[in-house]
Amino acid sequence: MGVLRNELETYLAKLLNAEQFKDYCPNGLQVEGQMQIERIVTGVTASQGLIEAAIAHNAQAILVHHGYFWKGESPIIKGIKRNRISTLLQHDINLFAYHLPLDVHETLGNNVLLAKDMGWQIDGELAGTVGLQGQLAEPTSAGELKTKLAEKLDFNVLHIGDETRQVKRLAWCTGGAPDYLQQAVDAGVDAFISGEINERTAHLAQESGVHYFAAGHHATERYGVRALGEHVASTFDIDVQFVDLPVPV
Template sequence: MPVQRSELQAYLAELLDVDAFKDYCPNGLQVEGCDVIERVVTGVTASQRLIEEAIAHNAQAIIVHHGYFWKGESPSLTGIRKTRVATLLEHDISLFAYHLPLDAHEQFGNNVQLARQMGWTIEGNLTSSIALMGRLDGGETGGSLQRKLSDALDFDVLHVGEEADDIETIAWCTGAAQGELEKAIEADVDAFVSGEISEPTVHLAQESGVHYYAAGHHATERGGVKALGDHLVHQFGIDVQFIDLPIPV
């Protein structure tokens, strides 16, 4: 059953409360395509590969977590940027992108979805952060948690810490959230999980004793947009296909 682009745009804006966020990019409709949408492709990032997948699936819209027009980027539509946008316009495909709203949402957010996937009990947010904190259901060690994350996310998770240490309390924030480690240290949790890691992160983890897990930016952020797409199937009766295009970070 088709849906008007404008109706889908308004519904997602309200559902994800986009006006509540000051973000690094525009949230919502970034590239306007045709008026009526029957098929949607979802994915983590609006790469050229994902656009080509949308074309192959005869989709009228793409919904992603990482779209375009990031703060600090050149505003010029040249090179790769031109090719991506030109392809969308040529095929009349709309691009919707939701960054922080899709990290923070209480039902469809990446952080909530990671907790559900791993069976973690959510107890609240880290102070002034969209990062979550909680407790593991069952005894874990530094090593066993690394293996469970790797298996669940199909990603070679990097672990900083002793394998034999007991892990009971945890905080997490998907994507490039290594900077939240200091808040996790202040919260006195046993472990912190994010997508990416940087050189200073290793020293902070080692010196604080908080176990750190770099579980992949892409790998930790598949859950939100996939859950959102599943919801849209039930809400509008449209065809939604999640396309996973893994990358090594």
């Protein structure tokens, strides 16, 4: 039972086409731990809380969507970053992280799985972005769409727009991506769904008439890493546990 670290690293890189992405962070093994892996904890973000959960589960690896070493951040290892990395090293735990590869994967990606969960038809990519566009099975009010999103994601969804207006055509991108709203406007959709919104895109939504649904960065990105963990568990016959540590944004 179990898988070697290098074997898992190679398998995930191929499965997710990780090398083809110019990302904001390194994709793959970010912190090296022990060679033999028998238990993995998955989660959205490699927070201290997730690391502690992995220790409690006696896991040899953590697999996340949001890891470390982001472009533009200080390279100095101190404070919270030091505590996290130190804890991983002390317990000999591997950290694997996949960002954009886990957003856009055709079967395990956040965008595809959000659409599947919501029952949206996918028509193709949203031009110039890593998002998608498509449509509802039948038109519904913006208020009804907000309610369904809130129920599916267990999140207090923020909506910009008239809740009584009908929605049919959609564009979406999980996580942040508020600035993809302009591409959604250009695509002529009725609504755009993402995890977060910012001040300037709130104005754009109001002035363009395109509904904006901010459905939670964490909430919309549970899908991919959980599905990837389930795939790894079945492929290698090992123990993989998803740990959900929600945040209110």
